[in-house]
Amino acid sequence: MSSQTTSETATTWHPNVGESGTIHAKRIPGRFRAIKWLTASLWLFFFIGPYLRWEGRQALLIDLPSRQFHIYGLTVHPHDIWVLTFIMIFFAMLLVAATLLAGRVFCGYFCFQTVWTDLYTWIEEKIEGQPRARHALDNSPWNINKLSRKGLKHGLWLAIAMLTGVSFAAWFTDAFQLWSDYFSLQAHISAWITLGMFTVGTYLLAGFMREQVCFWLCPYARIQGVLSDHDSVLPTYDYRRGEPRGKRELENAVNDKGDCVDCDQCLVVCPTGIDIRDGQQLGCITCGLCIDACDSVMKKIDRSTGLIRYASLNEMQDSPQISMLRRPMVLVSLVMLITCVAFVAYGLTSITPIEVSVEPERQPMFVKMSDGSIQNSYHVRIFNKGSEPSRHYVTLNQPEQATLVTPAQTIVTKPGTMSSVRVFVKIPQARLDQAKQAITFMITNADDQGDKYTYQSYFTGPEK
Ligand code: SF4
Ligand code: SF4
Structure with missing residues (x-):
């Protein structure tokens, strides 16, 4: 050639x-x-992955209803x-x-x-x-020998195809519960559709095509x-x-x-x-x-x-x-x-286990208080990305002349949800250096004092 x-x-x-x-x-x-x-x-991992456990729950889980991906201790x-x-x-x-x-x-x-x-x-x-x-x-020609060999082969092919379908579905829900739901015919319709599609697809694609x-x-x-x-x-x-x-x-x-x-x-x-x-x-x-x-x-x-x-x-x-x-x-x-x-x-x-945001209220931007101070209000939002309820409280880091009017309160947030509290900050007008100045909030885990998050925002007062 x-x-x-x-x-x-x-x-x-x-x-x-x-x-x-x-x-x-x-x-x-x-x-x-x-x-x-x-x-x-x-590919064996495809079959065994959903059965791995971590801290009492499924280690690898694509939780579509909650829009969460669990990878061992990490929740995305x-x-x-x-x-x-x-x-x-x-x-x-x-x-x-x-x-x-x-x-x-x-x-x-x-x-x-x-x-x-x-x-x-x-x-x-x-x-x-x-x-x-x-x-x-x-x-x-068809005879007992051919029938039994072909029957056994197709039976095993179908079993693997079904196992493939169940294994795929198991990545999206509790794997052990899924087996129980299939056997008791209580599985969700989406689980049945997944099983059907994968069984037919695997059997045809790998067996015939x-x-x-x-x-x-x-x-x-x-x-x-x-x-x-x-x-x-x-x-x-x-x-x-x-x-x-x-x-x-x-x-x-x-x-x-x-x-x-x-x-x-x-x-x-x-x-x-x-x-x-x-x-x-x-x-x-x-x-x-x-x-x-x-x-x-x-x-x-x-x-x-x-x-x-x-x-x-x-x-x-x-x-x-x-x-x-x-x-x-x-x-x-x-x-x-x-x-x-x-x-x-x-x-x-x-x-991080939580996502924090602090939004200043814009209507009104500030309020002049009877004691001569200027007050701003903020919405503190905490999104809990963990698998356990979280408890946090809010404090002020700076500036030192600012006072958090709202007493430090514990904000409890359920896993996968967001909690919001409204807080007020006051600064005496005489000590307000400029119309807009930086302010830093600190959100501390009530159960673990070392777990702190800071969030930069700004404080607005009247023009000088
Ligand atoms: S395996 Fe293929 S390339 Fe190798 S000797 Fe045989 S025909 Fe030739
Ligand atoms: S598909 Fe595999 S066996 Fe066939 S020619 Fe390519 S390398 Fe060789």
């Missing part, structure tokens, strides 16, 4: 559009298969939603950076579609056997074509080493042949039915399983591994390569990633 051809096929997409039926990919052990299991296992309210926004931007930029560097590596190792499909096909293999046996079973989702439904598949370029490191067939390909007697391998023995192992393990020897392809989910397959063949025929390997197109064609950190898009992604981390770190460390 010439370099010209390889370059052309880098933009070619040869998906299975149904003409070859369901793809039954062979499963073989190897480095990238092990990594794939490892990264897929991170709409006031702090910008922190979550930066977390989402971080993951979006991480996806962009990963695609720039290694194409659809997210698809191959972490995407829920490929992970669930992998799990479904693993079950299929355990019940129906290797690909050849599966094809034979598909084409055989499989790689077709990656080809035709996933918007990311379209975006990644724009993001990856000739410097992206993707599974690539070393055509100069492999061609001319051909079968041969292993012991008498002739020198005029390349290293590829045309065994098709790289093709039969591919979950998307791609022949990587046609060149890098947009439909490739970068899972590396063809590398495992080819490496095992190379070891058997006593050749060095890496006939298929992670490599950039420029590297494979001996074209000049741009180092990772000199690629402008990679640099932009890195800067954005670092920025997001900085904002999230600042946000998480600066989230």
